Amino acid sequence: MSSSPTSAISASLTPEYDVLWHKLHPLQHEMILTSVGRRVYPLLEYQFNGLNPDKMYTTSVHFEYVDDKKLRFCKGKYVESVSQEKKEAPRKVQHKSGAKLGSKWMASPVNFEDVRISNKKTREDDDSSIVHLHAQHRYLPVLTITEEGGSSYEIRLPHTIFITATLYHIDGVCKIKTESNEYAKSNREDRRRSRAVESSAASPLTKRIRQETAVQGEAVPEASDAVVPNSIPNPPVIDPALMSTLPFPSAGLSTQTPTSSAMPTVQDVPPANPLNAFSAIPWLNPLHNPYLLAAMGLQFPTIPFPYLPSTSFAQHTLTSTISPDSQPTQTEDPVKTAVIDKVIKEEVDV
Numbered sequence: 509m510s511s512s513p514t515s516a517i518s519a520s521l522t523p524e525y526d527v528l529w530h531k532l533h534p535l536q537h538e539m540i541l542t543s544v545g546r547r548v549y550p551l552l553e554y555q556f557n558g559l560n561p562d563k564m565y566t567t568s569v570h571f572e573y574v575d576d577k578k579l580r581f582c583k584g585k586y587v588e589s590v591s592q593e594k595k596e597a598p599r600k601v602q603h604k605s606g607a608k609l610g611s612k613w614m615a616s617p618v619n620f621e622d623v624r625i626s627n628k629k630t631r632e633d634d635d636s637s638i639v640h641l642h643a644q645h646r647y648l649p650v651l652t653i654t655e656e657g658g659s660s661y662e663i664r665l666p667h668t669i670f671i672t673a674t675l676y677h678i679d680g681v682c683k684i685k686t687e688s689n690e691y692a693k694s695n696r697e698d699r700r701r702s703r704a705v706e707s708s709a710a711s712p713l714t715k716r717i718r719q720e721t722a723v724q725g726e727a728v729p730e731a732s733d734a735v736v737p738n739s740i741p742n743p744p745v746i747d748p749a750l751m752s753t754l755p756f757p758s759a760g761l762s763t764q765t766p767t768s769s770a771m772p773t774v775q776d777v778p779p780a781n782p783l784n785a786f787s788a789i790p791w792l793n794p795l796h797n798p799y800l801l802a803a804m805g806l807q808f809p810t811i812p813f814p815y816l817p818s819t820s821f822a823q824h825t826l827t828s829t830i831s832p833d834s835q836p837t838q839t840e841d842p843v844k845t846a847v848i849d850k851v852i853k854e855e856v857d858v
Contacts, residue, residue, distance in 0.1 A: 516558035519651055519663045522617050525550040528688055529667050535680045536586060539647075539670040545624030545631055545638045549689055552620040552649055552668075559610030564656035566607045569620050570598040571639060574646035574669055581677040593642045600652065601637055607656060627674070643672050 521529060528550040529537075540546055552569060559565060578591040601623050624638045631638045641647060647670060651663040676682040 517653060517661045518557045519554045519653070520557075521665065521668075522553045522555055525553050528684065529665075531684055532681055533667040533669065535678055535684075537670040538673045538676055538678055538681050539625065540676070541625055541627040541641060541643055541672050541674055543626060543628045543631070545626040545635070547621065548623055548625060548649075549685060552623065552651075554618045554651060554663075556610075556613045556618060556653070559614055559653070560655075561609060561611035561614070563610050563658075564607045565610055565613055566654045566656070567603045567613070567618060568600040568652045568654070569603075569623060570600040570650050570652070571625070571641060571647040572598055572650055574648050577646065579644045579646070579671055581673075586671070591642075591645060593645070598650075599632060599639050601639060625672070627672075641672050643674055645672055646670070647672060 520526065532550070539548065573595065576591050577588045578593070579586040579588055581587075601620070603618065603620065604622060605618075622637045624635070625641050626632075626638050627641065627643050629640045632640050648664060648666075649668050652660055653663070654660040
């Protein structure tokens with residue numbers, strides 16, 4: 509549809525988006541505004557006709573006021589009042605393709621998907637594709653086709669009128685946009701999924717289940733290991749074949765002393781005393797090396813005990829643990845026995 513009947517130049521929306529605009533128009537189409545800028549949806553995607561294939565053209569889009577009314581949603585419907593907003597010249601957003609031949613413009617749809625609308629005026633200074641619009645007003649998108657060095661053609665499609673709002677009040681409008689906009693649907697599903705995960709992770713039931721699982725994991729030991737409170741854990745099992753590379757034997761481990769090239773033998777080294785670190789090395793153990801004590805100027809004390817026999821040697825009967833068959837018994841000398849008894853008797857009398 510063209511606003512200039514006498515001109516051969518015309519433009520219309522592509523069928524995909526034209527159907528959506530026609531569905532939303534009788535429902536009082538609401539378009540959401542945000543401070544950072546929001547994309548116009550359904551998209552403004554046009555098909556051009558009647559352009560001179562050999563001439564250069566530029567295109568742009570702007571939004572104009574439909575009327576001087578401000579709309580407030582009250583009791584399920586929009587109520588009109590006189591707008592007090594200061595009206596300014598609309599900002600035109602040029603198509604990112606710049607100037608092209610008419611044949612190029614007509615060869616494929618022309619999409620203004622980079623246009624954003626915002627309720628913050630200062631956002632226009634940050635980005636050339638952002639347009640400031642007042643909330644609660646009716647606007648109509650206007651397509652402008654400018655011939656290079658010639659005239660301009662403005663195209664208005666009445667069913668593309670929308671009402672700017674900060675949130676949806678009409679359920680039908682929200683439903684149509686939600687079902688048709690795959691981008692919004694995927695974002696919404698991601699947000700719902702993330703909120704569901706966060707809420708489930710922070711729920712008391714989930715925390716209690718996690719705590720019980722952690723306690724059970726700590727309380728139930730493995731079947732192969734017997735857990736004894738306040739006990740020293742068993743040392744790790746080391747392959748004896750690996751200990752052959754050590755320069756000296758380690759206490760408590762097994763070392764290999766090869767006796768032949770075919771079959772090495774394993775010798776067990778007695779475990780070290782945990783209370784004496786020097787017992788791990790034999791030549792540092794004072795019990796096995798008396799010269800170490802002498803070098804250190806130490807020796808074991810010798811305590812003399814008096815010998816006070818209560819009976820004479822004669823009263824003791826010598827028993828031999830040697831078998832009679834293996835060694836003959838020796839007879840006692842009576843003279844020696846009498847002398848010994850006399851000496852012992854004199855010492856006792858003294």
